[in-house]
Amino acid sequence: MASVMSKGWALALAVGIGAAVAAGGAVAHDDKMPANASPATKAAYARHANFEKMGGAFKALNDELKKGEPSKTVVATNAKTIATLAGALPSWFPRGSGVEARAMSEAKPDIWRDAAGFSTAASNLQAQATKLNQLAAAGDIGGVKGQVRNTGMACKGCHDKYRVEKKD
Numbered sequence: 617m618a619s620v621m622s623k624g625w626a627l628a629l630a631v632g633i634g635a636a637v638a639a640g641g642a643v644a645h646d647d648k649m650p651a652n653a654s655p656a657t658k659a660a661y662a663r664h665a666n667f668e669k670m671g672g673a674f675k676a677l678n679d680e681l682k683k684g685e686p687s688k689t690v691v692a693t694n695a696k697t698i699a700t701l702a703g704a705l706p707s708w709f710p711r712g713s714g715v716e717a718r719a720m721s722e723a724k725p726d727i728w729r730d731a732a733g734f735s736t737a738a739s740n741l742q743a744q745a746t747k748l749n750q751l752a753a754a755g756d757i758g759g760v761k762g763q764v765r766n767t768g769m770a771c772k773g774c775h776d777k778y779r780v781e782k783k784d
């Protein structure tokens with residue numbers, strides 16, 4: 617399997633973003649926010665949109681790295697998007713913004729029950745994405761290729777613990 621799939625794409629699949637992004641976001645859980653939504657419901661929908669942006673940037677970065685001569689600009693732009701979103705991630709989870717706020721949410725209650733563990737997972741992504749962004753800004757494609765893996769593992773580490781299986 618590894619031989620027919622590039623490392624980057626295999627990793628994207630492992631992170632669980634492949635299918636949703638490949639379908640252009642037109643998946644069943646792409647539901648609409650109801651009118652007069654509460655602040656918690658608005659936060660849940662905004663989070664969904666932010667994660668789709670993050671998944672899109674991660675996939676675009678992996679796709680670019682598969683090319684013979686990756687564009688440093690495309691790599692840097694997507695790495696910057698990931699790092700910026702990673703910095704904001706902790707603010708996307710106000711208490712009460714789980715499934716109680718949006719039925720299709722994949723956020724586990726453990727996010728708020730185990731706030732310290734969740735915060736560690738978020739900090740880990742921030743650290744990895746900051747490194748990724750620095751390497752990309754410096755045009756170090758080889759370095760980015762290594763660091764994209766560490767970044768993907770930080771995504772996966774949090775998803776394994778704090779995100780429920782896809783609700784399609």
Ligand code: HEC
Binds near residue numbers: 665698721
């Ligand atoms: C600290 C925890 C954490 C980290 C780190 C994290 N995620 Fe997530 N991610 C979540 C949670 C929780 C959800 C479910 C949110 C919801 O449905 O309310 C999610 C959902 C998603 C979704 C689905 C979007 C949706 O709402 O349907 C994508 C795509 C995604 N993440 C991509 C990524 C990528 C790419 C990375 C790494 C660059 C990453 N995530 C890192 C916790 C995290």
